[in-house]
Amino acid sequence: QLQLQESGPGLVKPSETLSLTCTVSGGPINRRSYYWGWIRQPPGKGLEWIGSIYYRGSTSYNPSLASRLTMSVDTSNDQFSLRLTSVTAADTAVYYCARHEALCTSSDCYGPGNWFDPWGQGLLVIVPS
């Protein structure tokens, strides 16, 4: 059974960089049919897709966060990571990692798709104002 687990600091100072890692267990991260994504949820609010990465390193970012965002993947350890720079209180949220469907033809996969499953349990990151 595939499981994902977020890790990283629960408190980040304003203007600093938020760095999170997601560890995948129960299956390899280098699966052709999937991207690996990050989604966040501010307290009491809805979901926001942050970005997704393919095991070969290609990325797709939310345009609203792209200028501050870098994602990376470590296939040897079945992990993928997020770095978000210049954080403010508006970045306070529960951060989830999840497996993200890939859109594929018979010969190649060309981008992230439409659903996320499964999700990690989530990690609350607070940026004080």
Add this chain to the structure above:
Amino acid sequence: QSVLTQPPSVSAAPGQKVTISCSGSTSNIGTNHVAWYQQLPGTAPKLLIYDSDQRPSGIPDRFSGSKSGTSATLVITGLQTGDEADYYCGTAGVFGGGTRLTVL
């Protein structure tokens, strides 16, 4: 405000049926499949429906989804108190604002 529009709340009695709508545009729902997620209090979202009308293994057939044009719908029949949760639609990197289901 979210890219996809959902009603903030719906309610119904146990055993009844409830419908949750999700409205988008040609750039999202109009050209992509839709997924639905259930988020129980204090937990991570769980995939209920993918590819607009498909249920993952283990999801009861009380949950069904459909899509027409730029809108999608989640229908839950035979409501149970355990269905009380927030429900989100999503597609192409965008989500709805969520709908809170109350089972009266």
